[in-house]
Amino acid sequence: xxxxxxxxxxxxxxxxxxxxxxxxxxxxxxxxxxxxxxxxxxxxxxxxxxxxxxxxxxxxxxxxxxxxxxxxxxxxxxxxxxxxxxxxxxxxxxxxxxxxxxxxxxxxxxxxxxxxxxxxxxxxxxxxxxxxxxxxxxxxxxxxxxxxxxxxxxxxxxxxxxxxxxxxxxxxxxxxxxxxxxxxxxxxxxxxxxxxxxxxxxxxxxxxxxxxxxxxxxxxxxxxxxxxxxxxxxxxxxxxxxxxxxxxxxxxxxxxxxxxxxxxxxxxxxxxxxxxxxxxxxxxxxxxxxxxxxxxxxxxxxxxxxxxxxxxxxxxxxxxxxxxxxxxxxxxxxxxxxxxxxxxxxxxxxxxxxxxxxxxxxxxxxxxxxxxxxxxxxxx
Amino acid sequence: xxxxxxxxxxxxxxxxxxxxxxxxxxxxxxxxxxxxxxxxxxxxxxxxxxxxxxxxxxxxxxxxxxxxxxxxxxxxxxxxxxxxxxxxxxxxxxxxxxxxxxxxxxxxxxxxxxxxxxxxxxxxxxxxxxxxxxxxxxxxxxxxxxxxxxxxxxxxxxxxxxxxxxxxxxxxxxxxxxxxxxxxxxxxxxxxxxxxxxxxxxxxxxxxxxxxxxxxxxxxxxxxxxxxxxxxxxxxxxxxxxxxxxxxxxxxxxxxxxxxxxxxxxxxxxxxxxxxxxxxxxxxxxxxxxxxxxxxxxxxxxxxxxxxxxxxxxxxxxxxxxxxxxxxxxxxxxxxxxxxxxxxxxxxxxxxxxxxxxxxxxxxxxxxxxxxxxxxxxxxxxxxxxxxxxxxxxxxxxxxxxxxxxxxxxxxxxxxxxxxxxxxxxxxxxxxxxx
Numbered sequence: 052x053x054x055x056x057x058x059x060x061x062x063x064x065x066x067x068x069x070x071x072x073x074x075x076x077x078x079x080x081x082x083x084x085x086x087x088x089x090x091x092x093x094x095x096x097x098x099x100x101x102x103x104x105x106x107x108x109x110x111x112x113x114x115x116x117x118x119x120x121x122x123x124x125x126x127x128x129x130x131x132x133x134x135x136x137x138x139x140x141x142x143x144x145x146x147x148x149x150x151x152x153x154x155x156x157x158x159x160x161x162x163x164x165x166x167x168x169x170x171x172x173x174x175x176x177x178x179x180x181x182x183x184x185x186x187x188x189x190x191x192x193x194x195x196x197x198x199x200x201x202x203x204x205x206x207x208x209x210x211x212x213x214x215x216x217x218x219x220x221x222x223x224x225x226x227x228x229x230x231x232x233x234x235x236x237x238x239x240x241x242x243x244x245x246x247x248x249x250x251x252x253x254x255x256x257x258x259x260x261x262x263x264x265x266x267x268x269x270x271x272x273x274x275x276x277x278x279x280x281x282x283x284x285x286x287x288x289x290x291x292x293x294x295x296x297x298x299x300x301x302x303x304x305x306x307x308x309x310x311x312x313x314x315x316x317x318x319x320x321x322x323x324x325x326x327x328x329x330x331x332x333x334x335x336x337x338x339x340x341x342x343x344x345x346x347x348x349x350x351x352x353x354x355x356x357x358x359x360x361x362x363x364x365x366x367x368x369x370x371x372x373x374x375x376x377x378x379x380x381x382x383x384x385x386x387x388x389x390x391x392x393x394x395x396x397x398x399x400x401x402x403x404x405x406x407x408x409x410x411x412x413x414x415x416x417x418x419x420x421x422x423x424x425x426x427x428x429x430x431x
Numbered sequence: 432x433x434x435x436x437x438x439x440x441x442x443x444x445x446x447x448x449x450x451x452x453x454x455x456x457x458x459x460x461x462x463x464x465x466x467x468x469x470x471x472x473x474x475x476x477x478x479x480x481x482x483x484x485x486x487x488x489x490x491x492x493x494x495x496x497x498x499x500x501x502x503x504x505x506x507x508x509x510x511x512x513x514x515x516x517x518x519x520x521x522x523x524x525x526x527x528x529x530x531x532x533x534x535x536x537x538x539x540x541x542x543x544x545x546x547x548x549x550x551x552x553x554x555x556x557x558x559x560x561x562x563x564x565x566x567x568x569x570x571x572x573x574x575x576x577x578x579x580x581x582x583x584x585x586x587x588x589x590x591x592x593x594x595x596x597x598x599x600x601x602x603x604x605x606x607x608x609x610x611x612x613x614x615x616x617x618x619x620x621x622x623x624x625x626x627x628x629x630x631x632x633x634x635x636x637x638x639x640x641x642x643x644x645x646x647x648x649x650x651x652x653x654x655x656x657x658x659x660x661x662x663x664x665x666x667x668x669x670x671x672x673x674x675x676x677x678x679x680x681x682x683x684x685x686x687x688x689x690x691x692x693x694x695x696x697x698x699x700x701x702x703x704x705x706x707x708x709x710x711x712x713x714x715x716x717x718x719x720x721x722x723x724x725x726x727x728x729x730x731x732x733x734x735x736x737x738x739x740x741x742x743x744x745x746x747x748x749x750x751x752x753x754x755x756x757x758x759x760x761x762x763x764x765x766x767x768x769x770x771x772x773x774x775x776x777x778x779x780x781x782x783x784x785x786x787x788x789x790x791x792x793x794x795x796x797x798x799x800x801x802x803x804x805x806x807x808x809x810x811x812x813x814x815x816x817x818x819x820x821x822x823x824x825x826x827x828x829x830x831x832x833x834x835x836x837x838x839x840x841x842x843x844x845x846x847x848x849x850x851x852x853x854x855x856x857x858x859x860x861x862x863x864x865x866x
Binding site: 107112131132 | 814
């Protein structure tokens, strides 16, 4: 009798489990009128209550916890009330109080710390002080006065006026300079092969350091500055000099130069390397002082394609002025150069697309037609 | 062999149990702080759940002013984990409505009371609830300042430990809800309870050997719009609820019949009708009617007796206990001037019937015949967390002119006096802060 009972229980259990597996339970539920899958998550709030804000009769209503939920029967968990009247429960008060407390403590801690931009200023000022003490003053970046774009494209050229016997050393000096400058952030150095090709094609007449030649070379290479590396042979008791001159390709004039005597053992490759090592920082700083400008590369289908040299900050939507460089003012009697007139703005562009770090596409807002090698500067 | 087979059965059964899925649990604290302030023209309980004293009675000769925060309550809710495809929600609520000694001037000895303590499993359309929660007879409270409004004269106040099953079915634009519960039987403080007086007994007057059973069927749907119900829009609702319980009453003393089993029962119908409806969350300009009506006997089992729960029927040479038959209900109308201001008008009534003043004797208390109350209330709720209410109440009870049997004094009886009615005017102010 007992055996029969056990067998019956086992059989019934097995049958029940088998029925579940065959979907009998699902069919029964479906017949009963609610055929939802058990795996479907129950909606604790109706779909419309999951929306945070709704407009009712022209006023915003927000989803709010119902303070009567569960404490009275048949009350929904969420209701909609006019914005500004919604229920904020004890939980929210606790979290707000906690957040306030944490924020107050963070503010206290932040008050003792130096803000990052202030810290940067302090470091810059300290570096400048140290450099000045070492006789290398004037390196502090005055980027606030310059364009907001810190990228510079530079060409380093071995000065062809160096005597032929020192051209090899000159080339070594130029290569070392190019190498050092290329490792500086935001400075892009044009490869030496391109420089040689450009020098050959640019139609240089006379000394390379003449304004028109520097400008032509700058246009050919798409750079903001040209660095002429040169070696001065020893004479009259000197051991010779290493020199680097920085020219602004916009106006074509020299903005800085560094000259250092060779060592007691004369002009040597080691000496050139040492010169670059000692003066690379200063030259980088001077290059960043050169005013940024770009060039119109070509025009196509109403769009202006720009060569930026090296982009470090230009964004889509930025505005640029198309300018004609100012003219040199010379004292007609003495021939002394007094300075340059202001750049003349002939148009305005708006950047619509960036092409990597060296180019951009813009549309003309006013002015035109523009031509290749027209200069663009940041609109203030 | 028998044991092996049994374990095999258990193992097979356990294989069908899926793994418990632990889901993210949500924990919420809540409740409200409530201040009640009231002036009554005669002695009256805080919740107006005692019939007014008869005129001429010393309790009817002077009024009183009182303030209390004892109805403040604190609760917490737990949502999660998931089990068998259901979301588990737990809720625990405590108030301080048990009064110890209010005469202390520094602090007031209100004792914590457990209001609700339950957890439920919710599947799509199905709910299983375990614990202490409202009964089906207390799901449509009129919105008045006092707690447990119209108790004994229009609306039951009843919470009970229970196991409840609820099933929803989609029906047209609304839903049909079927629900049933097995709960703790509620035994009144009748002198006929098995271990009377209750305060001396560890069994606390437990005279039922069977549970209380309740069932309801409810339809709720947005048929023609919604109107305000406790500050939120609600569509049409029709509910029918019923309950039963069997209690055992002992003979008080000869010649009362020995050990009687009496059946308490009640049937209640409720309608919530949007009269000026809205289709949005904006309740301004909406109006609604709530009607509730019930009939039954021995309504102490759902906390709704109108004055008294049982009577003694006189037979030649003996008494026979019966449960008091009662009918009653309430009508409530509300109108929302705006989402922040609304007016509530409520009237409740409880009436005992089938009481023969010649052959029936009330037990231990003056027998109430009718007891009714009218309460208009103006509410202001500037934000969801704050609510204020100002209410005027008039309540009156008429008593049967009949004999009262008083077992506490050795069975002597007295006749209810000529002034067989009493009334109370009351002005009440309530302030709630929900958190």
